[in-house]
Every structure is written in C-alpha cells, then in structure tokens.
C-alpha cells in the first residue's frame with residue numbers, strides 16, 4: 001500500500017467513526033510517518049500521541065508493507081485509543097484496561113472483532129480475541 005492509499009483509508013475510517021460517534025467531530029487528529037522506540041519491535045506499527053489537547057497518530061513506514069486486514073485493524077485500534085482519550089461518551093460495559101478498550105471501541109464502531117494473529121498483531125481475518133494478556137492490556 002502506498003502512503004497516499006493509507007492516508008485515504010485512515011480518513012475513511014475516521015469519517016466512519018465520526019458518523020457513529022458525532023462528538024468525535026470536535027477532535028482533529030494529525031498523522032505522519034515517523035519514528036518511535038515502539039517501532040523497533042516486530043509488532044510495533046503505530047502509536048497514538050496525546051498531549052492533553054491534540055492527537056497525533058505516529059505511523060511506522062513498516063505499516064505500508066503489511067496486508068490490508070492488518071493495516072485496517074491497526075488503524076481501527078488506534079482510532080479506538082483516540083476515542084477513549086478524547087473521553088467521547090460511550091455505552092457502559094467496556095473493558096477497564098486501555099488496550100482492550102481500544103479494541104472494544106473499534107468493534108463498537110465497525111461491528112467487526114479485532115483479532116490478534118500468530119504474530120500477535122491486530123487482524124480482521126484471523127487470530128484470537130480478546131487481546132492476549134501478555135501483550136499488555
């Protein structure tokens with residue numbers, strides 16, 4: 001996938017999230033390909049940065065070499081983090097821990113389960129749910 005295609009996918013997913021959760025329209029996250037200590041890990045592809053007022057999605061260029069299902073699941077998970085950090089009103093009953101909350105929010109928005117594949121990376125097509133405990137919850 002090219003950077004342009006990934007940008008289009010991210011904007012599409014963001015707009016879908018805003019349709020489902022209109023309060024999200026108050027938030028205008030930025031994104032860019034950058035570096036992070038987290039990206040040194042084989043399963044590190046994206047991080048959400050929140051400084052108290054703005055959100056930034058920091059993406060590894062490694063993401064461009066992944067299959068569409070993985071890219072899409074990772075973007076949905078990160079949008080889940082943004083929704084959570086922005087304290088958008090959500091139905092009760094979501095998990096109490098940050099990483100599982102991000103997945104549950106993504107599932108609420110798109111109606112598809114976030115799975116963890118054999119590389120322990122998010123997927124929409126294969127793997128297990130909920131997120132395994134050893135990955136950090």
Ligand SMILES: [Zn+2]
Pocket residue numbers: 077081099102
């Ligand atoms: Zn996460």
